[in-house]
Amino acid sequence: MTNTEIAAQDHAEGLKQDARKAGARVGLTSDEIIINGGRPLTGRIEVRGAKNLATKAMVAALLGQTPSVLRNVPNISDVRVVAGLLALHGVLITRGEDPGEWRLDPSNVERAHHADIDAHAGSSRIPILFCGPLLHRLGEAFIPDLGGCRIGDRPIDFHLDALRKFGAIVEKLPSGISLSAPNGLTGANIELPYPSVGATEQVLLTSVLAEGQTELRNAAIEPEIIDLICILQKMGAIITVEPNRVIFIEGVKELRGYDHAAIFDRNEAASWAAAALATKGDVFVGGAQQEEMMTFLNVFRKVGGDFDVHDDGIRFWHPGGALKPVTIETDVHPGFMTDWQQPLVVALTQAEGVSTIHETVYENRFGFTDALNEMGANIVVYKDGLADEARRVKRREFEQAAVITGPTPLTGSDIEVPDLRGGFSHLIAALTASGQTKVTNLGIISRGYENFIEKLRLLGADFVFEG
Ligand code: EPU
Numbered sequence: 001m002t003n004t005e006i007a008a009q010d011h012a013e014g015l016k017q018d019a020r021k022a023g024a025r026v027g028l029t030s031d032e033i034i035i036n037g038g039r040p041l042t043g044r045i046e047v048r049g050a051k052n053l054a055t056k057a058m059v060a061a062l063l064g065q066t067p068s069v070l071r072n073v074p075n076i077s078d079v080r081v082v083a084g085l086l087a088l089h090g091v092l093i094t095r096g097e098d099p100g101e102w103r104l105d106p107s108n109v110e111r112a113h114h115a116d117i118d119a120h121a122g123s124s125r126i127p128i129l130f131c132g133p134l135l136h137r138l139g140e141a142f143i144p145d146l147g148g149c150r151i152g153d154r155p156i157d158f159h160l161d162a163l164r165k166f167g168a169i170v171e172k173l174p175s176g177i178s179l180s181a182p183n184g185l186t187g188a189n190i191e192l193p194y195p196s197v198g199a200t201e202q203v204l205l206t207s208v209l210a211e212g213q214t215e216l217r218n219a220a221i222e223p224e225i226i227d228l229i230c231i232l233q234k235m236g237a238i239i240t241v242e243p244n245r246v247i248f249i250e251g252v253k254e255l256r257g258y259d260h261a262a263i264f265d266r267n268e269a270a271s272w273a274a275a276a277l278a279t280k281g282d283v284f285v286g287g288a289q290q291e292e293m294m295t296f297l298n299v300f301r302k303v304g305g306d307f308d309v310h311d312d313g314i315r316f317w318h319p320g321g322a323l324k325p326v327t328i329e330t331d332v333h334p335g336f337m338t339d340w341q342q343p344l345v346v347a348l349t350q351a352e353g354v355s356t357i358h359e360t361v362y363e364n365r366f367g368f369t370d371a372l373n374e375m376g377a378n379i380v381v382y383k384d385g386l387a388d389e390a391r392r393v394k395r396r397e398f399e400q401a402a403v404i405t406g407p408t409p410l411t412g413s414d415i416e417v418p419d420l421r422g423g424f425s426h427l428i429a430a431l432t433a434s435g436q437t438k439v440t441n442l443g444i445i446s447r448g449y450e451n452f453i454e455k456l457r458l459l460g461a462d463f464v465f466e467g
Contacts, residue, residue: 022077023443026450029467032440033453035430037412040281040318041459047269047287048074048100049262051448053224055082055126056201057231057262061104062091062133063209064235068104068257074265074450075099077443081124088112088120089134104257109137114175118144128159128198132206135168135181144176158199162190166206166214187212187251194393195220195245195332201228207249208237214249221245222333223292227263234258266292267339268449271424273316274343275459277305278350278432282317283459290314295336299344302326303351325353325406329386330361332393342368342425346432348404349377355404358386363398368422371415372429375437378405409434417441420448427452431461 023031049072059082061068073079083093083102090110094103121127121144134141143156160170163179165188171178187210192199200220207214219225221241229239229247235255240248269288276283277300290297290309297307300316304323308315325348330338338361348355349372359365369379385399412435417423423445430437445452453465 021443023446025077025080026075026446028443028446028453030465031442032438033442034464035412035427035437035439036462037410037431037433037435037437039279039431039460039462041275041279041431041461042282043459044284044286044313045272045455045458046313047265047272047285048072048450050224050227050265050267051076051078052197052222052267053227054079054262055124056129056205056224056228057260058082058086058102058104059126059129059133060205060228060231060235061257062086062089062106062109062130062137063205063232063255064106064257065254066257067106068235069096069101069259070104071098071101071259071261072264073100073102073262076446076448076450078124078126078447081121082126084120085117085127085130088116089130106137109134111138111140114142114144117142118175125198128156129201129205131159131163131168131179132166132185132202135163135179135185135206136209139182140178140180142176142178158192158194158196159202162188162199162203163206165190166210185210187214187249189215191217192219194218194396197222197225200225200247204228204232204239204247204249207251208232208235208239208255209253210251212251214251216247216249217245219245219247220332223263223266231258231260234260263292264289266296267337267421269293269314270296270337270340271343271421271428271449272455273300273305273307273314274340274347274425275428275431276316277303277318277323278347278428280318281459282315284313284315286313288314295334296340299326299328299336303344303347305347323347323351323407325351325355325404327356327358329358329388329391332361335392338362338365339421341365342421343428345369345379345402345404346372346425346428349379349406349408349410350432351404351406353406355406356386356401357404358399358401360385360393360396360399363400365422366400366402367418368425369402371413371426372410374415375410375413375429375433376408377410378408379403411435412437414438415440417444420444424449424452427456
């Protein structure tokens with residue numbers, strides 16, 4: 001075996017171990033499921049707080065002088081990773097009577113050993129958001145090598161550049177990155193090269209206690225970011241969201257704890273909606289709301305799905321007849337989210353004609369299509385992006401496009417989950433396919449989908465799970 005092959009094997013083994021740990025953390029006892037597909041999903045499930053808000057809100061609690069209470073927290077492994085990291089830094093975490101209620105007391109924030117941080121961070125990318133709060137609280141911070149989904153390179157240059165502008169000293173070590181702020185942090189003028197979600201959160205979490213004003217241009221304005229701003233405002237921060245992706249932050253001397261219910265998980269909601277469409281089913285997604293999903297709802301309708309918006313959720317169903325192809329470009333908010341494309345691709349394999357999905361946010365986010373092709377889909381991935389002068393966000397080097405020609409019947413196969421969203425799309429493919437599909441490496445899915453096995457059961461899926 002060559003060194004490259006050994007490295008690839010080690011990498012794959014590392015991913016499996018991460019997935020097993022992730023599954024174990026939320027009570028998954030088995031790493032595989034056998035699905036007998038071809039049955040429509042029908043019934044009602046609930047989605048709770050967004051993974052991409054709850055984890056950040058937990059970090060924000062570090063900034064308060066008094067305890068915070070976060071409600072609607074989903075039982076997913078990414079939340080547990082962040083809870084472990086907070087506990088390592090002295091935050092006392094207690095759970096309320098409602099399992100989704102977490103009380104976070106940062107009265108005794110303390111330094112943690114680098115090796116412990118590294119061991120706890122697992123495959124999460126959230127540790128980078130600890131930088132600003134820890135620099136304020138302790139004058140130093142350490143970030144281990146970051147994980148997250150393997151969907152291409154996920155650099156942290158925007159984060160480090162912003163932290164340097166606030167006055168942090170950044171030192172790269174073999175084990176990670178060490179930061180210090182011997183002279184405190186001061187407000188800065190920052191323009192992001194791209195409206196990055198994480199870098200915008202980094203600036204928010206750092207600027208609120210920095211001395212003076214911060215102006216952030218080309219900021220991300222995802223609903224989860226607005227919810228984080230609401231949390232920071234409850235804590236005493238002064239933040240103004242201006243038109244054209246500009247955010248002003250006036251630093252304050254002190255913040256208090258917050259009491260907040262996390263915004264619903266629109267990525268999970270869209271995933272179940274796509275599952276309803278692909279399986280010709282009818283699923284009521286309790287907790288889903290219209291405003292944050294408008295762009296997805298338009299596409300869902302164009303493809304031929306139908307939905308009804310209710311006060312307590314949205315019902316998604318396949319009204320019969322042929323599904324229609326679409327052309328979509330993933331984008332920052334309010335565009336079509338990158339996390340929505342993978343589940344939708346499965347439904348598009350059942351549409352009559354040629355659909356194109358242009359991925360502009362991440363590189364290598366079409367790896368999951370290999371397994372769909374093995375199941376009978378006709379998806380060709382082009383390494384180059386599509387040219388379009390009308391784009392709001394500048395075209396990036398690594399963009400890819402997938403062309404899906406349908407309809408193609410899917411048949412059962414053995415699939416190994418590659419990443420969070422791709423993994424959920426594999427579950428949908430297994431539910432849509434005729435025959436039996438074994439899906440392994442399930443733990444990755446529990447990073448972001450709460451109780452998904454139970455939800456499959458509630459929706460009448462036919463499967464064997466030894467858990
Ligand atoms: N980027 C850089 N440098 C940086 C930061 C980002 O080049 O310093 C690039 C990334 O490589 C990527 C693009 O900017 O190509 C967008 O990244 P962004 O920072 O917006 O994403 P993120 O904060 O790392 C969050 C979510 C993702 C979601 C994206 C886009 C969390 C924990 N993750 O990632 O969610 O896809 O925003 O909305 O909030 C998921 O939930 O499965 C997931 C991947």
